[in-house]
Amino acid sequence: MEIWDAFNKSADAFSPNILRVSFMPSLPVLVLNSGSSSIKFSAYEAGNCERRKLHEGAVDGIGTDLGTFWIKDAEGKKLIDQSPALPNRAVAFKLVADALHSGQFPPPAAIGHRMVSGGPTVKENQLITPALIDEMESYTAFAPLHTPIAVYIMRQALLLFPGVPNFVCLDTYFHRTMPEEAWHMPIPEEYTAIGVRRYGYHGLSYESIVHQLAEQTPQRLIVAHLGNGASITAIRNGKCVDTSMGLTPTGGIISGTRTGDIDPGVLLFVLRRIAAETPNTADAADKLEAFASKKAGLLGVSGVTNDMRGLREAIAQGDPRARMAVTLFTRTVAKWIGSFMAVLGGLDMLVFTGGIGENDIASRAEICAGLGPLGIVLDPTRNNVRGEALISAESSFVAVRVIPPAEDLMIVNHVVRLLQK
Helix, strand or coil, rough: CHHHHHHHCCCCCEECCCCCCCCCCCCEEEEEEEEECEEEEEEEEEEEEEEEEEEEEEEEEEECCCCEEEECCCCCCCEEEEEECCHHHHHHHHHHHHHHHCCCCCCCCCEEECCCCCCCCCCEEEECCCHHHHHHHHHHHHHCHHHHHHCCCCCCCCHHCCCEEEEEEECCHHHHHHHHHCCCCCCCHHHHCCCCCCCCCHHHHHHHHHHHHHCCCCCCCEEEEEECCCCEEEEECCCEEEEECCCCCCCCCCCCCCCCCCCCHHHEEEEHHHHHHHHHHHHHHHHHHHHHHHHCCHHHCCCCCHHHHHEEEEEEEECHHHHHHHHHHHHHHHHHHHHHHHHHHCCCEEEHHHHHHCCCCCCCHHCCCCCCCCCCCCHHHHHCCCCEECCEECCCEEEEEECCHHHHHHHHHHHHHHCCC
């Protein structure tokens, strides 16, 4: 109970830009961020107004005979570097738990979990209980690629780290400020009443961009989180007013293996073909989900890969399908930027983030190529960079920046805020 007592003494306020804490000189906070085939984690010392990274690591390749497991210290030195068989998520998470219990790393005083979607009823970041996990699991359909492993790890964390408070931090939390006209879908009210609406995702990434900009956050901001999953959000005065992803992360922009927004008639056409060979309704729905979420997007169009680096290599070798996949991607991103400029009534700053947004120079140039009439002009020399930078030309009416996300830091901040309660 000492941790809770210490935190109860603190009454400092939290804001997206300023965090003042006065509870204890050192509080190791573990962050767990799970994906469909990976578990990423990091630990921060949170105390006395500081956030200092202690270590970070990942288990990747879950479901394969040759995965990777590594942990680095704050300076980037490899402390663990293994290539184990990872037949399932149980083996993968046990590697992480055993390493963190080895005595080589400070034991966590609190744990924060990234959760893509809590469904229509779990809207706030909060303390995790077994009942809360059950509630979030009941909405697996809202993020079918992410929820199963996330709830598994939450249950395991409660067992393997007894007495340590665990907190869920939602990607949907940042988007809760959208007005109803942004989240309401054009469907019968009976479906809206049971939670069918636009939720938006990548919220921790967007929140971290606002946090990093701090007092430089402009009134009208668009952030493009571009990676294997891609989305765009319109932000006014630091708050979300619209976003591209919808009920699930499959909506919005074409991404690695997801369709993005698509004519519903296409799904009905595909479903009828599936149903002709798969009379069982549940099995047919699973096949349709795989079509839209795992076999489409950059992978489906190119027939080569869902990785932008591989697509660029294929384009250099003259592959027309790879070129089409990338063109669809960059064209769609540009269209969303233009539409969100209309929502915001103009634009002061555009930020690229995520793996593609930070590192693919050509994608940024192609996205902005046709946006000159809207005041967005890149400087080719400034854009020839990977990582944080100002890449807009002097003549650009809109500042264009590259800022890496800091999702783990935002989770730590939320954990501290929630512990203070």
